[in-house]
Amino acid sequence: MERLPTVLDVGRVAGVSRQTVSNVLNSPEVVRPDTRARVEAAIAELGYRPHASARRLRTRRSSTIGIRLDPMANGISGSVHDRFLHSLTEQADSFGLRIMLFTALDPQDEIRQIRRMHEGSDVDAFVLTSTMFGDPRTEWLVEHGIPFVTFGRPWGIDDMNDPLHRWVDVDGHTGLRLATAHLLAEGERRIAYLGWPSPSGTGDDRRRGWRDEMERASGLSREELDRLDLRVDDGVAEGRETVREAIERGSRFDAIVCASDSLALGALLMVGPDIPVIGYDNTPVAQAVGMSSVEQPLDEVASGVLALIMRPEADVDDIGHRLIEPRLVIRHPRLRPELG
């Protein structure tokens, strides 16, 4: 074959899954001896070398990381990606790494771009953002042995410890749990959640954080919590209208926690400063209007991503991911909605 053998080829020859091959490579003690022997034979037969590119990365004098610049879909929440990029670029310098930017229309186009840059030896490793269920990009990168780290966990995959998929993420469940617990401690009880429709890896995780804390400590019934669970696509106008409709159909709530600052600003522009609203991402907008928000420590995300990119292959003692705790920033709004 023209291309180098991949872990999928090894699996095919040995009659096992990619995960089993990866276990043989990284945690052989968990694999049955006869399976292990079969995989090792296939590795020898095909001449498979795990992550040849990763080794090349570490021997190059000056290396380059590729990252897709997310489209500016949402002016408020989009700034998270930009702030991550700032942290990544600043810290990359101290590792002797440079950042190459590119754009892509969709995941398939992103794969095409990655392939082109990798083949041209322009870029040694990739940082992927906005991971999704059944992500075709990570599957392809694993198969081609191209080093990568994702900001975002592998949603919908059982094995979060897959050594071939290194990732860094912020624990949104904990973020919403912290926000909800803070409001409960302040004496609020009927705390609504304003978030995105399911399924959404990130969104469902944040919703569960609110729900778990409410079930634990609010004393509200399941039915009451269902009514406080407001769902709409991201956006300021969307958040404002959804809260307005909930009020109009008689919902009462003492406070609102949100999946994003966009939704939170919409809620704030509806209910005003007397009902606490907590957003997510601690964007410049939240800081400017004095809105509480859950902050993603993007400096920590960037340093985690770089540490995992630079980590030697053989370092099996270190787990291949970092789940980072967000922190809650409490403020008091400096504005009232304009009536009418």
Next chain:
Amino acid sequence: MERLPTVLDVGRVAGVSRQTVSNVLNSPEVVRPDTRARVEAAIAELGYRPHASARRLRTRRSSTIGIRLDPMANGISGSVHDRFLHSLTEQADSFGLRIMLFTALDPQDEIRQIRRMHEGSDVDAFVLTSTMFGDPRTEWLVEHGIPFVTFGRPWGIDDMNDPLHRWVDVDGHTGLRLATAHLLAEGERRIAYLGWPSPSGTGDDRRRGWRDEMERASGLSREELDRLDLRVDDGVAEGRETVREAIERGSRFDAIVCASDSLALGALLMVGPDIPVIGYDNTPVAQAVGMSSVEQPLDEVASGVLALIMRPEADVDDIGHRLIEPRLVIRHPRLRPELG
């Protein structure tokens, strides 16, 4: 000498200025024949080749542009740089160009980074932002014949048409003139300007736009205009306090035009929606709170920058810069300041 001869070396040998050398190269008809002969002799003697790197850029299959990622000094206004970067990256792809990011502590450090990338042949041309009076970076790039284009005009230099300094900028004077004229047409008369202290190339240009329009059409005296000229460093809190102090010392105004959305939001949080406030940059914050603002057409800036980077050296008919008209976005604020 070890390094390649530069236009400054040619000027030194011929006993003329850099500008004269550049005229001989680009518009020989404007140079006296004897001067021209002296410069041409110096060019031949030194073996000077204009913009060797630029020629290489056009012959390379895949080229790379370097750009410094501005530090995130200001969460609100900083988004302009990020939005420019998005436009640039998206459009660069259609030219077959890629974007390499780097960070720098100060202009001297930026020069060091540029030198390193240029010597390593990693990057073929550079885009500079945040031009300043006596900018050491552009002087250095011209001297070393490294292709570059600036987003921002060469402040404090008489010759805006220097063919060796290609630039794209947005006409802030026109932006503030448009904002002021709009408010005058709406019947407002005492329109204050909230901007940055002088000297600031960008800030002084915007202030003059307000002042020129007010002198033309408001009927207010010079002394009255002086009192309406409010100055403070950028920031939401700074804008709010400066407007508060002006009100406390008895200033009356019907409307406020500002040098930035940060200052404008501060003003809006002080005066509320009954006094029109117009910001500058049309940031996500302005969109979110319903604030009027002057928008910089960053897509046009990016396409101008790329066109100038790709332009053949010999194209002397085309001027080497683009001054782009901003546009005014009028909105009605959806918030009232929280009293107290």
